[in-house]
Amino acid sequence: MKRRTVASLVAYSSLLTTWAFAQPEAPAPAAAPQPPASAEVDAAPKVDEAAAVLAPAPGGLTADTFAERTVASSHTVRAKLAELDASRARLNETTAQFFPRLTGKASYTRLSKVESGLGGALVGAQNPGPLGVGPCPGNPAAQCVLDSGGVPVGAASFSFPSLQNMYALSASLTVPISDYVLRLSNASAGASANRRAAELAVKAEKLKVRSDAQALYYDWLRAKARVAVAEKSLERTRARVKDAKPAYQLGVITKADLMRLEALAVSTEQVALEAKTFRDLAERQMAILMGDKKTKTFQVGEDVNAPRRPIPGELDDLTDEALSKRLELRALTEASRATRLAAKALKVGAYPRLDAFGDVTYANPNQRFFPQEEKWKATWSAGLVATWNVTDVFIVGSQSSQLDATARSLESQRNALSDGIRQEVAAHYLSRQKSEGALTSARRGVAASEEAYRVAVDLYRVGKATTTEVIEAETDLLAARLSEINARIELRIADVRLRHAVGRDVP
Template sequence: MKVAKFMERRFLLIIGFCSLIFLVLVMDKNAWGQDAQSNVKYNLDNLISIAEEHNPVLKAAQEQLNQVRAQELQSASQLAPRLDSSLTYMHQYGGGMTDSKYRDTYKAALTLTHTLYSGDGLEASLRAATLNRQALEADVLRTKQTIRNDVQNAYYDLQRARAQLQVAQESYDLALEHLKQAQSLYNQGVVAINEVLRTQVDVSSAELNLIQAKNGTQVALSALEKAVGIPLSHDMVPEVAPKEESLLILPQIDPYSIALQYRPELVSLEDSRKAAEELAKAAAGQARPNIYLQGEVSYYEDEFFPNEDDWNVSIIASWRLYDRGEVKNKIEENKAMARELLARIDDLRNQIRLEVSTAWQNLESALQSVRVAEDQVTIAEEDYRMALRRYVEQVGTNIDVLDARTALTDANTNFVNAIYDAYSAYSDLIYAMGIMDESVFDDLNENEAVNGEVAK
């Protein structure tokens, strides 16, 4: 009996232990997957590809494009024949005014209808739908370029925040090292206690800057996650050391002319303008004669399923003689829309010129800032080294060291900002010109070279 109870308890214990393991595995399933995912490294190209797949704004734009494509197919279906089927039952009470062969009548029919002539109304509607679809495709392309630019800028902002965190960490380490030196000199009776206190205040300030830099990296990572559309971690995005020589590779060509050639908004507005003109033609078609061909074969009898067939073929012509100016006003409405879009195209060209010019000037300014900031860092490092050496030898003061370290921190921060300002400005220039990447520059250079040889 005791053995049986022991075996029963042991069995229950094993069952409970297995259940506990199962629950732990189920509850930690997401954590296991997250750990495996955290080993994946995403560079900038990977992040852009992921954003194009997961960004909800681009998904919404794609679905809107699918709607317009469906509308285009609907317009195309208006030009095709239509085949309808019908099944009718009718019961007649009394004689009435009409004579019917049967009191209970069943009718099964197939009706074919086809438009022979619509006054170019249906054809113009189809052309307008096609142009609207092309305009929206250009809008989707611009949305994709916007997302790409957002991801690039968010990526550069994250790298900027990481670099600023490194600068803050280095400044904090230098402050601690200086505090040790000041404490050592105070213990030796060389300096007063106020220099130690002043250095401790400077250490606290450096620690606060370090905390703010850490928070800045978290905010930058959250911005990158929003742009990409999936959760990330710092380990997923490797830190890339920037190189000044890789910042800018541009052809000797007017960026404004490139923008006029590649900006999708210009294509979108031009297609929308043409679509408005086609809608005006479609409206004008309503005032012209419309001719339809209609054929019907039917089975008509007093029992189901009827077997006596009947058929007819009709040609129907309709012409609207008076509509109190409805068609005329529709035509004028669409023509006015076309003129409005034409004016918007002119305004967009001016806006593009401003955007390209601003992006180009920002890039030139950022590149100049990189060179100046780099020289500033070199000078600040030497100044801090000399100030610290003079202080250790008691030739300089503690304030000189604190000022030199502040200047060094500012110089490093300015250098980081200048570098990533140049990266962001380059991305904005690409975005302003309406191209997807720098590979277009290679094609433009090749075309220029070919045209130069032909000119010679």
């Protein structure tokens, strides 16, 4: 939530005080009739309007409830959750890359018809042994080529069948042996670190959204209290203007006194208007952050005057605690580690790789059998294969260098974040100290301003105080009460910010 409007209210109140002191005093008329007094207006205010409007109501909205609803509907948290899902998917992908690769294949091939004859004829003998020439059985007058058993040798035409349809079913299993030895540990550790970084980023984003929501809640309370204080001051000023008009007609006060009162009423009305604008804007922002489609008027459910939770520790101790607890630092550490492990796993790609393989083929006809037949037959094979792609040496080197550079960038970001956290802790620690002192001073200022207002009103009743003095007292009282509200709320916000900066909101 922007603090510009809040700051403008304080500045505006200061301007009112300065303006009132700058006005020349109207001389008190000697022996003149006393100005009319209104018990409702002149009595010093005894009711704390801010406490009344900030009183917790049963079932009202608290800072913790608002923060929980904001986290549940936060789009930035959902974006971090989506990144976490992506990192988990990458871890599963990395694990699956090292599974033995099983491939199945089914195919049909239509082949063109070819002539596979070798020409001539194939000579065959029934009995083994040397061949000879002798009378042909059944025709002794003719000579025949006889085998060792005296059986004539025959000759037949020879050709291979031309099969035009081929069907095949095959399965192949590849086991990356070298990856198990060289890449598995780094790759799986890197993917796990990347997942942890995403988980820490989700938790850190939830805590940030939560602390921002709590700060917005207290800003809303500040605006509600400012509206109540400004409207009460405006009510008193308008009543005084109303009573001053007949006094002016009777000559008890001058026209300048009347105009000063009217100017004060207009200025106070502007302060109230700015406070209402800030309150309405805060309520609209709260409704949007909680996912409500329509703006609602929320009831206060938290007692801002209740004792605050202590945050013990000196600045140096709190800084060391923050550097050890903040989830953002741990997330960057894991991200850098994941990147360096990925670079190590990638560098292995430049080495020769060794794979084991096994194949099973069930085909019709099966190419391993001779001659080919239109029958389904199965065969298998297994072995080892070593490969080395020389070109990958240069590609992998460049890719690993990119990852190393990314890791250095993440480490530099972590160092920068560490410096930022040191500054953040110091700023909120000192802001908390300042707010504690400011609240003590503001409460004394309210007590003094209320007493000064009472004295000014009493003197005004008896004609011993001018209108300017009453205006100054009213302006001082308004500024004091606004400052007290601001200091009280700033202290609550400083507690929230410091607790988050130190990491004490980490569950």
